[in-house]
Every structure is written in structure tokens, then in C-alpha cells.
Amino acid sequence: MKLPLSYYSQQDVLFLARDLLGKVLFTEINGERTAGIIVETEAYNGIQDKASHAYGGRRTNRTETLYGQGGISYVYLCYGIHHLFNVVTSVENDPHAVLIRAVEPLIGKEIMETRRNIPASKSAITSGPGSVAKALGINKSFNKKELDGSEIWIEDHGIRYHDEEIITSPRIGVAYAQEDALLPWRFFVKGNPYVSKPKQ
DNA sequence: AAACGGATTGGCT
């Protein structure tokens, strides 16, 4: 049921960003299980990608996680407030990652409501990367965790989207990446209400 | 040593 770690060693991060749509992301914290269907992702393509934290081969305490073997989580703090969850992919020393930007709640909706303090009837509950992490209880303690463990993992429930149901667009909030900001490396499910709605 | 700005969100105008 859980995707094996070998799934994440695929070296084409664009393929995986698209393939992760429809997969189900789980967390279990103190016996509280929550899960959501991934409906929006972005690919961050290693040392050649100006939008990546690992651009130019940068290695810091924060980015060290990205250089690990595919199949671990990369969680960092954005704007000092929001935890953003990424799936590290490819092989060791090839710092590729997929940012999970939105999920459709599947299991543990009441727990998500408590964590987010908004009703599950509102799509904002898991829309946007900061909201996903908060709803699933993901914080910095999840950084570098293997994605086939008992606290966080991803399952294949056989949900498949046709090509025409998947939209690609430029990534969000990466204007600083200059020409790389225009690359169509964001993937989302057409019409899904949980897909984030940036102001751009 | 200090300033800057970001893979964002939600509350107030």
C-alpha cells in the first residue's frame, strides 16, 4: 500500500511531480491519522534551477536534506511562520524535490478542522502549501523523515487523472528566479476546489 | 554585525 522508497529515486523530478497527483499523503501523530489526495505540486529541479534552495550547489544546514537519497521529507520554515512540505526525489547528491501545494481531505477531517480552526466545508482547509502542512500536523520535526515510516507516508489508491485533467503552469511566488520563474513546473488537477488560488 | 527578503497566509480596510 505504501509507496516504496524506490519510487522516489526516479531521476526525472517533472515526471514525479505529475505522477504524485492522485497519490494519498498520510500522517499519524499520537494515534491521530489524517490523509489527503495530492492535487497540486511543483517541481524544484536541483542545482540548475534558480528557484531551488539548492541552486548552484548551495549546501547549508537547511538545504542538506535536499542532497539525501530520494524518499525523505524536506520541511522548512517560510516567512518565519509557515512550514512547507516537500518530497525529496532522485539519488543522493542530486537535490531534486516536489513541493506539495494542495491536497483534498480524505481521512481525519475533524482533526484537520481542529488544527486549522476552520470548518472542513471550506476548501481553504488544505489549499496552499502552508495550509497543507498545518492540516496534516507537519512541522520541522518531520524534516528528513523517510516516507515509508509510521509517521508520514504516501499511498497509491489507484486514483488516476487523464492528461487533459492535469494543468501545468509557472510556479507560484518564484519571481526572484528570473527566467526560471516562467518554466511550467507547477501541476494541478483541473477544477479541483482545493487547488490554491494565488493572486498573480 | 546588521539588514534583507522569501516556494505564505489571514485579518482588517
Place this chain on the structure above:
DNA sequence: GCCAATCCGTTTC
């Protein structure tokens, strides 16, 4: 629509 919240790696003095 605007803006504050507020941590941390990077840049600049």
C-alpha cells in the same frame, strides 16, 4: 486589496 507576522540563510557594511 494591503499588510503584518517573524525565522533564517544570504548579502552587505
